[in-house]
Amino acid sequence: MTKKTTFSFFNLKTVALLVAFFGFTAANAQYCIPVDDCTDGDLILNVEFAGIANPTDCSPGGYGDFTASVDPAEVEIGGVYTMSVEVGAGWSVETVGLWIDFDNNETFDPSEFYLVGTGSGSVVEADLAIPGDALVGTYRMRICVKADSVPYDDPCNPAAGFGEWEDYLVNVTDPLSTPDLDFSNSVTVFKSGENLNITSGSILGKVEVFDLSGKLIAAQNNIASSNVTINLSAANQVLLVKVQSEEGYTTTKKVIF
Structure with missing residues (x-):
């Protein structure tokens, strides 16, 4: 069963002023590394988003960094793209959320969090709208599945429980002439x-x-x-x-x- 929601990103006119270097700085910066437990079925099984198609299993320590091994998602300013995350059935409610570090400050802020949806042993989907005032560049995206709820305000130190976290890159471009x-x-x-x-x-x-x-x-x-x-x-x-x-x-x- 597939559950799908729709959301748009925050307005970035203020956030964009903080970008120091046209987007490349997010790729392999000093981001926090969460530690979690996905051995009980609370895990990400597949991510599909704007060219990313990455089937996975439970990563060691509940965290997988795919920023170097998987090509970035390719999106255009103002475009809408479907995020699809297949989750395990470790709990009756598995919640999927994500952050995209649009200001490239090496921190996933609460304002950068987006709730994708909930499911169990299913594919959870949401339509992501890339804001019209986003800057061209490459940004780090962190996806999380947690049994019950996602800690939107803390992408570094998961609360006690079960889940898995995966990092990817998102390359934002202008629509090409x-x-x-x-x-x-x-x-x-x-x-x-x-x-x-x-x-x-x-x-x-x-x-x-x-x-x-x-x-x-x-x-x-x-x-x-x-x-x-x-x-x-x-x-x-x-x-x-x-x-x-x-x-x-x-x-x-x-x-x-």
Whole structure:
């Protein structure tokens, strides 16, 4: 049985002013790690949201971090997307909630909490509206299922009981115009030894490389070519590569280096 609700996100005009770095800072920052117990069937079995499709079982300590192993959800400003969470049947009422850290302050605030719904041994769904004043960027999302109720004001220290927590990334973009989309589709980023290679169907203007904490680790400006090679010492990590054409079109690619 599927239960579905509909909700919209908070207005972000004030919150947006606090974003220090166009969204990348949320990816692997110093977020709290909750500890819970999902061994009794109070768990997340599958998450589907805007390109994410991640079946799971009970994670060690009741917490699973999928920010590096699962591609971010891809959403557009002003879009509406269905969040679908399959929950176990450990209790007669399993409540699903989530936070998205839209201000990238490394804290899931009560104002960033959204109740998805309740169920038991079922799929719980809600339609999520991405606010029209959201900023472009990548944000951390924390999903929780708890027996009985979700502690909306405390995503770090779950109250006594049973449940599971999972973290993902959400990439928010502007609705792409045709030139933007053409440029994005023409860009390829790949690793070759210690080099990061970027090719495009357009003349490139600038490339910036960030780690998942939002730290800038490499940049090249005034490229004036359709391809560029950047030597990196980084290893065994996920990188975000922001590529800009001479015309100002921008796309961001994710690569495991």
